Amino acid sequence: MSSAMGSKKLLASLLGAMGVVLWATETTLITFTTALPPLQTVALAFMFAACLTPFVCWATRTHPLAAFRQPALVWVVTVAALVGYHACIYYATQKAPPAPAALLQGTTPLMIVLGSALLPGERLRWWHVVGAVIGLCGVLLLVEQGGEAGQSGGHAVFYLGLIGVAAALWGLYSLVSRRFADVPSSVMGTFYGASAILAGLAHLWLEEWTQPSLQEWLAVAALGMLPMGLAIFLWDYGVKKGDIQALGAFAYVEPFIGALLVALLAGAALEMNLLWSGCLVVAGAVLASRSLWRTPKRPAAPVLRPTIPEELAHAHNYLLSRILDLHRAGMVSTGSLTELNTLLGELDLVMKLWDEWEEVRPQPSGEYALAQAHSIAA
Incomplete structure (x- = not known):
């Protein structure tokens, strides 16, 4: 850009x-x-x-x-x-x-x-x-x-x-x-x-x-x-x-x-x-x-917090839960439709942030990935 x-x-x-x-x-x-x-x-x-x-x-x-x-x-x-x-x-x-x-x-x-x-x-x-x-x-x-x-x-x-x-x-x-x-x-x-x-x-x-x-x-x-x-x-x-x-x-x-x-x-x-x-x-x-x-300076690498995946997952689950609540309620009012559009926009933003996180997060080493696989299998 x-x-x-x-x-x-x-x-x-x-x-x-x-x-x-x-x-x-x-x-x-x-x-x-x-x-x-x-x-x-x-x-x-x-x-x-x-x-x-x-x-x-x-x-x-x-x-x-x-x-x-x-x-x-x-x-x-x-x-x-x-x-x-x-x-x-x-x-x-x-x-x-x-x-x-x-x-x-x-x-x-x-x-x-x-x-x-x-x-x-x-x-x-x-x-x-x-x-x-x-x-x-x-x-x-x-x-x-x-x-x-x-x-x-x-x-x-x-x-x-x-x-x-x-x-x-x-x-x-x-x-x-x-x-x-x-x-x-x-x-x-x-x-x-x-x-x-x-x-x-x-x-x-x-x-x-x-x-x-x-x-x-x-x-x-x-x-x-x-x-x-x-x-x-x-x-x-x-x-x-x-x-x-x-x-x-x-x-x-x-x-x-x-x-x-x-x-x-x-x-x-x-x-x-x-x-x-x-x-x-x-x-x-x-x-x-x-x-x-002149060649512009490259921006510094972003500071990645270990809790970012958990935060995105929490936001994702909350938005889905709220959308389901509106669906069960029937969404009969104009205010409900407005809130639904807002929630869908926020959900789209969360998914984009998740994709960006996947691109910039450090890749795990081979030993770490193997340990993660064993823990999931267990």
């Missing part, structure tokens, strides 16, 4: 890690949409993301209307996090100094790893903390490489504050999602549609429509399908069913892969700092996911 649960947790964690890798394409794709208003970009991207819903519902055998059976709190938290995070990021990254902006975005994984210790059933271990710190060092090294690239404007503090709010919002959402573990991840498609409507209304109120070019339409569609669509599907499933500490630390890989993609697609030279930061990020992610790969 524990090995099956461990395999499911590993699979969920790997799917969540795939979502992180898909997120890395967001930085590159955003560079093709900088001429579009942020809220317009968010609304259009979530519109494309919502188009994935039929495929996801078919693949997961989930009813398309399952989202409408979720509590209002799930709707409010999810839609607010989706729209708030992406709107802040898309707006601020166009104007904030790039190095501090990347640093603030890089604090989200650290918040997830450390904050997960407050979740029920979770325990923060030393490898989670050390792995998160190593990953943060990798992000710092990556930021240092581009530290001279941006110039601080008069409103830089405001834009950096927006990025900080977005990072905190996404970290908090990832932690809260763990409390919604019973909500299927496939319903995210419906939340994408609601997010597209909300972002679209905000766009009409705060911005003016800008007609996208063909290249911008393709970039927005890719944003919706990959980092804002499929990636969040996978991430949501991972944080609900997988190792949230390991996923939080693995999220440090995202800025490294994003920087690598930008460098490759933009034709920029690959600096050594990028290589070293990548090594630190990957090392931190591997260390933080130690709980997924």
Whole structure:
């Protein structure tokens, strides 16, 4: 049973890690949409993301209307996090100094790893903390490489504050999602549609429509399908069913892969700092996911009391006697039928316990078995 649960947790964690890798394409794709208003970009991207819903519902055998059976709190938290995070990021990254902006975005994984210790059933271990710190060092090294690239404007503090709010919002959402573990991840498609409507209304109120070019339409569609669509599907499933500490630390890989993609697609030279930061990020992610790969300790052998057979036999005889009494009484009342069902359930439990005892009890030696046979024959 524990090995099956461990395999499911590993699979969920790997799917969540795939979502992180898909997120890395967001930085590159955003560079093709900088001429579009942020809220317009968010609304259009979530519109494309919502188009994935039929495929996801078919693949997961989930009813398309399952989202409408979720509590209002799930709707409010999810839609607010989706729209708030992406709107802040898309707006601020166009104007904030790039190095501090990347640093603030890089604090989200650290918040997830450390904050997960407050979740029920979770325990923060030393490898989670050390792995998160190593990953943060990798992000710092990556930021240092581009530290001279941006110039601080008069409103830089405001834009950096927006990025900080977005990072905190996404970290908090990832932690809260763990409390919604019973909500299927496939319903995210419906939340994408609601997010597209909300972002679209905000766009009409705060911005003016800008007609996208063909290249911008393709970039927005890719944003919706990959980092804002499929990636969040996978991430949501991972944080609900997988190792949230390991996923939080693995999220440090995202800025490294994003920087690598930008460098490759933009034709920029690959600096050594990028290589070293990548090594630190990957090392931190591997260390933080130690709980997924280490061999679990075998449970201690159960303590077997010599009186267990007698106790089970006594319970067995009592239940049979009570069932026979009810049978002789005719079982005319509803209460008698209820008691009979209860007794039958308890009798079934006793028989299962007896079978388990037979499997784990120590086998008698040959001399002991021979003596038992002689005593029975006598």
